[in-house]
Amino acid sequence: MRIKVLGYNIFQVGGTSQSNLNLVRALVAGGHDVTYVNFVGFQKRHVQELKQSKEAALAGAQVVAFRGIQSLLDTDMLIITRENFFNMAREVKQHDANIIVLGEIHGPLAYLPEQTTLALDAIDAVRVSTAEIAESFAQHYAYPYVFPMYVNTAHINWQIAPPITNRNLLVKARFEDEVKDVSYVLKLMRYAIHEKGQHDVHLYLQGYGPSLELYKRLIDYYALTNYVHINEETPEAYVYISASPYETLGYSILESIASGQRALIYPGDDKVLAHIYKSYNAVDFIQKDLATDYKTMMTAFEKLYALAQQQEDQQRYERQFVQEDYAKCLITQTIRCATEHAIQVTNVQKPKITAKQQYWEGQRRRLVGKLKRSIKLPKKLTHNVWSQRISRAVLLGEARLKRMQRQQSVRENHIFVESFHGKNFSGDPKYIALALQYLHPEAIFYVSAANEFVDMEIRSYGMIPVRFGSRDYIQAFDQCRYVIINGNLWDKLTKQKEQCVIQTWHGFPLKRMVNDLMDLEERRRQAAQFKPRMLKWDVLLTSSRQYERYVTSAFDLDAHPSLRIFPYGAPRNSYLIRYQQDEQERAMIQEKYLFTKDATKCYILFCPTWRKGTRNNVSDVDLVELIKTLPSNYEIIVKLHPNEGHLQRTYQAMHQRIHCFANELVDIQELYLLADVLITDYSSAMFDYAHLQRPILILAEDTEAYRQEIGFYFDMAELTSIQRVRTDVTAISSAIKEALNVNHSDIIERFMTYDTATSDETVARKIWQC
Template structure:
């Protein structure tokens, strides 16, 4: 069909399906340019938009893009039958490929092209590409084509860059040593703009370079994250979000994966230079490494600091620009984009004809599901308003149906799920188990729960995949994972599949009584009632000693879970302390939290435990007075409990020598390594920190009340010598400075007997290799 049109020079009826052509972004630009290319060759084009729009948006787009042409129209998609009334359908979003099955039923003669705009890495197993009813697939590069064929065993693939006719190639070089630009959708999980902000923070703090500016232009869900980071790092004079866009700039791209990077190519076409992360797959380096106007980041912040500063000082000359223009013209400017596109389709289709079997099981794209998908779009606003009202009733009535749906998701040994403090941070035992799994069992894929974008950022920085707590994606990934490592209890809505393995690490060795052992009888009964059903899901519980085991057995009533295995191999979080107490690691941590190195600075860590009753301050000690009494080389780091992160506002700006970080970004094990001593009360931090044999000051301001309401398992002074902190700021400062040598060997031998450098290996061997 297509070959005949090419041969005869006749026009075609072409339909394009996209998500939202009215939004700014690379795919929208690609769709607009594709429409223009077909119109240039006098084809008729109908574009269908998945997202609703109004007439004003349509009129503005037609005016701005000069699309006032009788051969093109833009429609809202409200029925899939609309897409079948054409000769050629081009689907420009991978999640929509599944619609091809039903469309082929309506019109078996239609030819359907699927365009891959996202990196292959982001095409997960739950996305149904329906390649049995897609006639061919377009990708941008030869290497993506090769990877696609290999991964999906599908050969009807052609590679062709998106149309760049809208950008004239400017032959004039544009040099700047000051201005940097990012123009992108604010979606940090795929763009990693947070890395660029952290890079500028490092440069400003460590290189005495103040004559640089980063302008970030865009929109999207991560805008709040970027504004928070700019404020957190005090970069308001250097980093601007949605301010002005300079004409001369160096473009920065930090995305882990891209298929081309529209903003990169636009910047290069205009004569600007680009500083690019080559991609975890190396694809962007493959595309852009031949140009004089590009340099590549490494995602090592110290190296990238030097790369950026050197590149900024370098001049881009006329000879280099002429050579770059010639390469750009040859690589990206097609003589006739539409004709090349149609010829590539014809070649790809003829390489292996796709046959549609009308009896084929419709799988994910069953007709009923497709109708449901569209109903969700058309009723979206109304459904959102009603959702909260009917949620409780729905849960009761539909619980059996919900469980049946969940049980259709089969757990796989390939997947591991990690949760720390219900997604409030990425730390504690689950974090170090995740790192050990990646090192020892690299074939496993690891998902980590998160409550917000800050935690997402930390998870990605550690090389793992975040998923938002309680979301559909969370439930899906949780239920797909055979192994669940968690330091609290799983949320109830995910339940537990009979083939899943729950590994409970808990979050510290207790000094204060818990659950079944609480002194307050009423509180004890409430907690026990809620706790026991969740505890019965556990398959393994990690402990560090026989005494630790005994305390947990009493607190959690583990005898009521006969299938529970208690593994006495030590705490993975303390494996990290025992293996990494080095100057190199301490320097890394100081750069992470304090952004610069100083041999003179001494850090005091204050980490009180949580109080059940909401409070406005964590201590009666006046922190400002305390810091004034301490010598100038001393700084205080306040580490808040995960349940009291909101109190950060009380301490983050009281003095430049007092640091209170976002809880979401903090791993307290790291802070232990850079601290001269800790000040705490009834917290389990005592036991972990004892491994470092550095002073521990106990500041217990409500001891009598705490003893009455909660109680202690033992007298901590029976296990070691601890300084009792003064409630007077001047005396407390003296205690910090004039501390004596300490020895916590008795405490370690009795309570952390089995903490070792190979705890993770022992635990994982027991769980994975049974």
């Protein structure tokens, strides 16, 4: 039989490439005429180098580069090994209805993008990894012509090795954190080394991919430089670890077990890996709970993978994975499904994009990516030619984006969320999104993210991060029916009439804003910039009549008569009201930020607001001296303003009982819940924190100067339940130690009147009715 196999790039390292090599070898061994079609262009030397690095790779097969639909014709069977190529089956069927098309699903179903065109009307059969995945696929896509069959594992060479105890961990994977969750393994390393003192544990990361910079940042942030090794020589003995939320097999897991190593595996949110590996002596399962997984890891380090156990696992592997005639089995099942399917070409949809168009689009994207990586423009472009070229490029780009926007249809269940222009995922937008997610599990959330740290936080909630200002960011915004923000929209976004923009703003206004600023010139400047942005709002949340009066004046809301006011409170504070007495929630937060669960600890949250200009510290208070005057169970958490995030290293290294976290990873509502005392100056933090009925200390270092430059809406002396302290350590220490139960009811009744334990769900329900 003539068989063509279409893959993306067999010359790059990865599980799918190895699978395709094994598949080609099996088909050739079965006596078939095999042509491998590589979507990415290549040179002859690439084939030679592959054959040299992997014995008998592609032997007996023809290897050609993809050049459009003609590359896929003139064959009896076409095997497509990448989901976003399935759409080519429609064009193939229209040219030759007799070609049997098999689509192989290599990735987990959870990672199939919603917009991927699977073209199942033109696919005769689909192969997936396990029976469970086959059942799920058949139900989800209403497509019964699917069969389970593991990828070919012929490259795995089983070796019985003498057992060795060690404390090395190995991850071998593509660096793509949303798929592999290596960031969890780094957290586990942080816990083992810095909380448990296991300084002989080492982690080796082998791979490449877009999350490399994230891992480097986390290694630095967690102080793991001496313990984590990226792409260094792999140790002879190790314990393999996989934290992937979803896998269909995991070649690296099998390869490690076959070489005599143990493995720690997350069973998968869909339990697929639990089903595959539950009987193997080499495998223990982790749960993504630091304390539990630490114990599992330390036990695995000490357990011997005995020779008899290795032999048992080899026998299991052979029964489970080794096919006597892999090619025959694959072809037989494909033909059976194709016969049952009996595709009629008249029922096959016309392809929306031709194979040739897809090829050239791929070429364009690779070229653009290559240029971005290789060309570095000077910081200051003063040359007229450069300026003109860049201006033209920007104008062309904007014109293209506007065309895309006009073509983009708004989708009812798509929601765009942005907190602080993507600098973190917190505040009202986050808690509204979580409430909507609970009420409408089918909804899709795109969340603005400034960098990889914010990506990581967003993904932990099952939402999709989009890089602020990118093409994906603009496309995500354009298709979302609801837009939830706590600042102004990026000026380059074009709001469509079908969209509803919900403005939550960020905190109660103690300091004067926009039209109420003391400086007349600054007031005029900000008001002129602010008004057109404000007119894009459809809904504004309020937490009290007092709040509404302040923002009406500050934002000139009377100029926007169609603006709807939602007097249902601040959704972010529902979290505080619900969990203020919940010790379990507090323990979870303590573990998230401090990698420990210790109910005896007392935390002081120091939360100063921002000042204009660059400064080397956020207060004249000597925090080191302060922590020394407090009992040993007291610790200080410094929450920096996003504009002063550059000071994070300074405060984190100040003292072992002083903590300062990267702003991108911080949700301040969680820190409020963790903290026993709040110290602030002019931050709106005091109003949210008042819900917890815990002591609040106001540190007044430059009150008069601040009043004259910015101005306040009211005198803080009116807040009688809040204690004002001097800047000397003795006064602050005494105030902390003497702090008793407080009653902030006056603050809540005056400023946060509408806040309730269900404000988040109330607002979410009202938004869905807009």
